[in-house]
Amino acid sequence: MRVYFDNASTTPLLPEVQDEMTKIISEVYGNPSSIHLHGRQARIVIEEARKTIATGLNASSGEIFFTSGATEANNMALLASIRDLGVQRIISTTIEHHCILHTLDYIREREMAQVLLLEVDDKGQIDLEKLAIILGDGIPTLVSVMHGNNEIGALCDLEKLSQLCMQTSTLLHTDTAQTIAKLPINLAKTKVSFLCGASHKFFGPKGVGFVYINNDNLIKPMFYGGDQERGMRSGTENIYGIAGMAKAFKMALDEMDYRKEKVSAVRSYFEAQLSTTFQDIQFNSTSKGLYNICSVSFPPTPKSEMLMMNLDISGISASSGSACSSGVENDSHVLQAIGHNAKRKTVRFSFSHLNTNEEVDFVIEKLKTITPVAV
């Protein structure tokens, strides 16, 4: 048996998505920018996909731009808001994905804007009251706070954050790579300036995603060329990827409740089994967080040193909570930010509706050979 509990990292392509992509690959090969029949057929595929994404988010089609994924979308939102929207300060958090944090490093090093990283509490939450006080100074600001954290699953209260930003005329970007098509997002109700999606997080193909840019934000493109995506993102469109992403998105929305229930049940079973079977288990994720992520930290033992390798050898794919820097394993920036004890070994198990309790049983059995069992 081989178990895949690493769905926050990426998900497999669903057969229905693969079928849709195969159909487009074999039947639609025109360049969407060409005005002849073949081009028009390709254009229709892209515009239908755009409509699917926009409808699912309650946005307008003109606000959705296809990109290579969330990294590109996040870069665009941060950099363009400084260049084109008069942003003088970006306020973000210490637990963002590296595609935000490293872009902020770039911005800080070049003194393009002030950068302020808010600390989080041990549950990965920022202090909204503190943020409100900071925003009171009136400096033109973009707040960039991730919706769901990819390591510990902490969720921010997007509704409250959005209201705060509206009250203070602050632009809001949210990295929704982990929550798009997993949690309902209604942009007519929850106003944001930018958000992003990466298709491979919801059973679509890799290397394709989108950015939502609210109509009020007139930004310029990051790179120039043939003026595709209404000039916002030049380069011939990844038509198969876009079609696959739209299919995966639609399926995820249609099955959202079913998937959530199934995933939550597997995760609860896993957490219950972990708690009763092993000694000294600690969870970094909480029941209030993203339902597919279980971040668990094991006590230090000689075997836990090689925990990830042992899991892999045992037939289990999961993610480690550490980052390797200069050959030394350290807790990731997210675990450090929540005050995790670095002596403990953390594993992020992340589930999908394709996982089962039998797989959980398998993982628990294998873990018994790696970490101390409760007596």
Ligand SMILES: Cc1ncc(COP(=O)(O)O)c(C=O)c1O
């Ligand atoms: C929260 C978050 N943001 C951004 C990304 C980047 O997505 P991509 O690599 O598809 O561009 C990821 C992917 O791991 C993520 O989890």
